[in-house]
Amino acid sequence: MKEIRLYQRQPSSTLIPLFADKIHAGFESPASDYEEARIDLNDYVSKHVEATYFARVAGDCMIGSGIYPEDLLVVDTSLTPSQGDIVVGVLDSEFILRAYYKHGEKEYLMPDNKHYKPIEITETTMFRIWGVVPQSVLDQRRRNSARINRFEQLLR
């Protein structure tokens, strides 16, 4: 007599759901309906993303406006400077930082530091405006030692 063995067919091993989500047993977060996008500094500093560039400051001629050496500048090339705006321009093939100031008929690039002289823009000046600086980023921790010196004097 022949022995007949019966096998039960296994469920197919190739049909495995690849990315099945786990089922969560807990309650859904009650706050999920209230989720909002986090505050993004970019929304504040760059009104025109395609025209926003960044630049690094070398020098102290704008200290009066709170711009220190090594600070980060936001430059918006889509803006046209108004009276008193801080601008990045190109003077004799170099990027330069000053404030734009119109006095009567004359146009000036003004430093904001009494150790520097104003530059008058005349027809012979090789100058063009590149963009306006709507914001600058000051590294507060790099200013710590200057601040400590002031405090020392105050408390002496």
Next chain:
Amino acid sequence: MLALIDSNNFYVSAERVFQPELRDKAGCVLSNNDGCAISRSNEAKEDFKIKMGTPYFEMREKQQMGLLWMRSSNYTLYQDMMRRITGIVKKTFPDQEIYSIDECFCDLTSLKYVDLEQEAIALRAKILKWTGIPVCIGLGSTRTLAKIANKIAKKKFKETGVFFMDTPEKITEALKATEIDDVWGIGPRYAIKLIKEGVYTAYDFIQLPEDFVLKLMTIQGRRTYRELKGERCIPMEYNRPDKEGISTARSFGGFETELAPLEEAMATYVANAAVKLRSQGSVCAKIFVYAHTSKFAVISDRYTAETSVCLPVASNDTALLITEALKALKRIYVKGYRYQKVGIELTDLKPYSQVQGSLFQQVDSDKEKKLQRALAVIDKLNLDYGKDTIRYAAMGFDKTWSMRQEFLSRKYTTRIQDIIVVKAK
């Protein structure tokens, strides 16, 4: 109406935005490996007769004398400037197809009630102010006509940079002024054939009977013919289909004889291609690899080999792709040759969602999820902090094999340590 917006000497213009000292001076941007000129300033074209493809060594002397400036190609910078330009264009002309790094087509059909010429003039001025890059805009009723309008804008309307080819008279005049080998879609071989038939300009071309064109130049030529007559035959491609294959290959700065530098180069190419693969949401099932010596070596020193590997399960995992590619490289590598180039292509692409586990290798869903998360984090870090911030060890560190880029400028818009410095003194 269609518009073609095309940047003038794009790479040269992009370099000049952040290096004002290069303005008004003759110069050019070199190809990969600093081989030859691929973008030239007008001064370089006019004063020094520098051509597309003029080899670097022919220009070196002028460079050393300070007459010509040179820059290695800085594609990171160009890509960012391109994104800025297309972003600005999209606000004015929303139906946009980015055709190449310095050109985009826009369909203006939906802009019924605006003065297209005035819009184009304003757009051009805006792009110049926002990005510092001069562009020209050609408007015509088909792509081929818009191309011609653009060339005329470049040549004749330097002030506004815009040519609006809207009346039959303007079209006729433009076609008469366009030499046949300057027509988009007519290659040099057909141009020679046509000149033999007495066809010198685009205008002569459309005087031919259509049957004759079809016989002489097949269906492609007829398409160009109809486009020149104002019938739209080339549709806009708003969403480019996923690439069929992603390939990376570059010649080395010099020659390499050992396996190790070839492996490093190949691993790097695979890693770059894998990033692209993931960014378009695909996986690949096959890797094609090749290596060869210089085509100019004496015959006994020449060697070319290629092979491909099929993956059991399509993947987008850099580590796996590198491992497989390097195994394949080992198979074709023969010691003793001076290799000039290795390359890879990831092929048989499909969407990630269609991955099938193989019979022998069941995909572990949890592990797979973790892997995908890790890859996404790596890609994000490399995007935020610069390429190769997180790298695979197989990619090596010295890059003796890497491209020659002697005159590379900084990545002014994508790396915080590379931004311009403004004098406040």
